[in-house]
Amino acid sequence: MEHHAEILGGGRWRPHMPGWRDLTAVLLVLGFLILLGTGARQMIGPLAIAHQTEISLSPWALPGYTLRTVMRMLAALAASLAFTLTYATAAAKSRRAEMLLIPLLDVLQSVPILGYLSFTIAFFLSLFPGNVFGAELAAIFAIFTSQAWNMAFSFYQALRTVPLDLDEASRSFRLSAWQRFWRLEVPFAMPGLVWNTMMSMSGGWFFVVASEAISVGNLQVALPGVGSYVARAIAQRDLAAVGWAILAMTVAIVLYDQLLFRPIVAWGDRFRSEQTAAQITPRSWLLNLVHRSAWMQSATRPVSSTLHRAARARLSMGAGLHWPHTGMPQRAGDVLWLALCGAGVAYAAATLLHFAGPTLSWADVANVARNGLLTLLRVAVLITLASLVWVPVGVWIGLRPGLTQIVQPVAQFLAAFPANLLFPVVVFLLVHYSLAPKIWLSPLMILGTQWYILFNVIAGATAFPTDLREAATSFRVRRGSWWRKVVLPGIFPYYVTGAITASGGAWNASIVAEAVSWGPTHLSAGGLGAYIAQMTEAGDYPRIALGIAMMSVLVIAMNRLLWRPLYAFAERRTRLD
Secondary structure, X not given: OOOOOOOOOOOOOOOOOOOHHHHHXXXXXXXXXXXXXXXXXXXXXXXXXXXXXXXXXXXXHHHHHHHHHHHHHHHXXXXXXXXXXXXXXXXXXXXXXXXXXXXXXXXXXXXXXXXXXXXXHHHHHHHOOOEHHHHHHHHHHXXXXXXXXHHHHHHHHHHHOOOHHHHHHHHHXXXXXXXXXXXXXXXXXXXXXXXXXXXXXXXXXXXXXXXHEEEEOOXXXXXXXXHHHHHHHHHOOOHHHHHHHHXXXXXXXXXXXXXXXXXXXXXXXXXXXXXXXXXXXXXXXXXHHHHOOHHHHHHHHHHHHHHHHHHXXXXXXXXXXXXOOOOOOOHHXXXXXXXXXXXXXXHHHHHHHHHHOOOOOHHHHHHHHHHHHHHHHHHXXXXXXXXXXXXXXXXXXXXXXXXXXXXXXXXXXXXXXXXXXXXXXXXXXXXXXOOOHXXXXXXXXXXXXXXXXXXXXXXXXXXXOHHHHHHHHHOOOOHHHHHHHHHHHHXXXXXXXXXXXXXXXXXXXXXXXXXXXXXXXXXXXXXXXXXXHHHHHHOOHHHXXXXXXXXXXXXXXXXXXXXXXXXXXXXXXXXXX
């Protein structure tokens, strides 16, 4: 088997004499640091809620706005990665932690961005009164909530489906839990995590308008960024400004694809778990440049060596984080743990009832339930249609590495495309042709979330071992059997992860898709998303809480009754194989 167990460090390159590669690499690093410093300096300054600087629709303002938006998204992505490596690991390696953390992750995924902003914006502003950094933290946190859950589900799924033979091999070498984590589990999870990280970045773009143009009741905060620019362009019905925003997004997506994600994809290909080498390996001009730059190799060697030694250290991650392959925890301990979790849930429910109970009536509950069932129907239909379309497409793309490199930036752009930018076209078509908003606004819900399915299926097909494909070819497996018995079982865990996050993303997207506007024209499709958006605009916190609670209940029920059993089935199939 190829050596795929080293997550940190890499091959040694023969040093070269300083040349154009060194100069180019150094200029790129210096340019990045300058942009980083410029963006960070702009994120710290005075903020007066009543006298905010107006967002300019001049195209010349867009480069600075785009830098601010990308800075927020990268900060949120770093926080999401830290959250993933800790939260998902604890959930995957401890039964009792899993009992709490996975249902809690279902709840966190189900809460829409407007729900987080409604109850956290005042908190973040109070941390840095009179300073824009508090509002920046609120926007970063909102973007974090659109990125983290997808990555955590992907990493959790990978840790739960590590093949038994690899796990037993690591134990036979007497690797500590810390060494197994960095030298086996993280490399095994890397292909899916890389693609879900790209998807999370794109998901942040999809909700960037809600994250930067914050509007909760009488509180209005517009941070300089592409999202605020789009929100102002929509309010003023400025089609030219919308076009400039699309161009700025395109440039930003292409740049961070070439400078960040393409090198990560090429680097992560070394962690493919298979016995034969892939026919075509992903490449990155930037990664090749860094590898061939003697100055960059010299500068990064101490850091690489330190991380390499840290991954090899015989540290213990704690007895509570070892996956229980043998034996079962005591039943009394499980009962006590579940009782504590239940008490916490009961306390949260009692607090919510005390907060919202005096204002709400049973008619409000019935109204929210009807809206919730309408949105549930839309989500179920859209996820089914998206699966039928994107699973075969994702397999076809993922099994062709050359095509994958071409499709990757295109899919990232489509996934990042905010639904708000389509509002002018959608509103015009619905009004002009007298179409029913309850039907024709629904596709906006899946516009940004269908890509979770595509990206995860591509990740699964990319990680699919070449030796299994060659075996299927040598045995002349028929096309139908090839799909049923070879490919679909191989990508199934990845598909389940994509479907769960697509479902949660569709619920979130209902906030912006079920109620759209273009200038003074407002259209509503009904549903829970439209209800929460309406209550947020009115600043009605009890009904916001009721809508969020109903959305959480429906999402958790869907996950418990459908997606979790499919997860368990995928885990059994993987471990048996």
